[in-house]
Amino acid sequence: MKVFRKLSALGIAAMILAFPLSVFPGDYQVDLTYESSGNSVWGPGPSSYSASNFIGKSWNANPSIGGVAHTWLGDYGAEAWVKTDGKIGIQNTISVDGGSVAVSLPVDFTLNYPDIVSNGQSFHLNSGYTVLPSASISSTPFNASLSSDLIFDVYAAAGGELCVVGCVGGSWTVMDVNVSKRFFSATLSPDELEVDIAGIHLSTPSELSQDFGFVNATLSIPNLGGSNLGTKLQTQDEFIEVMVDIDAIATTALGLPPLEGGIGSVSYNILDMEAGPVFGLAQTLKFNEDLVVDFEVRDLDNNYLYMLTDISASAIKDATFVMPGGGNGIMVTPTFHLGGSLYNSTSLTIDPRLSIEALTFELFGKTLGPVIDWEATGDGFDIDIYGKNYCLPKVAIFTGASFTVSAPEPSIIASLLCGFAFLGTGFFARQRRKNVR
Secondary structure (H helix, E strand, O other), rough: OOHHHHHHHHHHHHHHHHHOOOOOOOOEEEEEEEEEEEEEOOOOOOOOEEEEEEEEEEEEEEEEEEEEEOOOOOEEEEEEEEEEEEEEEEEEEEEEEEEEEEEEEEEEEEEEEEEEEOOEEEOOOEEEEOOOOOOEEEEEOEEEEEEEEEEEEEEEEEEEEEEEEEEEEEEEEEEEEEEEEEEEEEEOOOOOEEEEEEEEEEEEOOEEEEEEEEEEEEEEEEOOOOOEEEEEEEEEEEEEEEEEHHHHHHHHOOOOOOEEEEEOOEEEEEEEEEEEEEEEEEEEEEEEEEEEEEEEEEEEOOOOEEEEEEEHHHHHHHOOOOOOOOOOOOEEEEEEEEEEEEEEEEEEEEEEEEEEEEEEEEEOEEEOOOOEEEEOOOEEEEEEEEEEEEEEEOOOOEEOOEEEEOOHHHHHHHHHHHHHHHHOOOOHHHHHHHHHO
């Protein structure tokens, strides 16, 4: 019995020493960040477009008279020249930005791998990633600008040389003037229209309103800019409002005096009721991340073995790695490709609106009321007008730190075999003792 116990203890100890780390898989973690800005919300490429046009006269001339002969006895002759270039006119520049999107996507990537794999055996990795709460998406609205500059750019020079065996001469600058003066600029945005004419600055809301009898129409530029945490952004704004003056129609039809008017510095508005449709745009931007990983595999002497490429982060568990025979382990280096696509869904919204304003009085420049000022917009219907999914052009590439998967050394295998041998010897020794008894 004592012999069996000793041999069993030696066998278990040898087996434990054979695999000291195999039950503790390795953990790998890396933080990745994708950032992109200035991309159009309508398709791949930049959001802005600019063009320039020159109206005027431009020239580049270099006339000369005379000449110099070059002989083996020397240079002989005389030459005079004039050089002039420039342009005089108006430089016009237009720039349009149809709306841009910016994305910031921090990602926490984790990987689990085995510490020890036998030579010639295949193995797999477990992985996962999380988009961190600080991820954000933002967009800018449409804007446009136009500018005109007066250009006066003139350069003129003259010179010459006289040669009798040798040459003497020189050049002189007659004129060198370069003047650019902006005399007109205009900037249009959803908030306002700004105009600058010869230093005179004008600013007005970028909204047009016009009465057509009993109908008032208002036109504006929709502002679809905004920002949000996460990978999804929803914005909405109206651009056309058509309101019918109900109280004016009713009083006219019934032959009653209007409910609003005034005499001198006194005015009144008994009731103003308007109703009509409101047209707007609703836009949803959704960023869908795409994380792909390449794995380069080398032996522990840094010799290249093989490479696994274009593996989606969600499919890493299906990728097969092989521990080569005869080595003592491999070194794996991951390279991360983090990018994604943007989905733009834009729809036309048509909603009913009703507004009521009552009992407003203005007396000698002072306004009283309104006592009632109420407006409500109901739920109408939407018409899908645009839907597109496209890849954002920039992909963030990160080469991560390497991790090592070891192969059991011959001494470990020998310890394992010794362990089984001690256990087997102890078992048979115990059986013989039972048979003798």
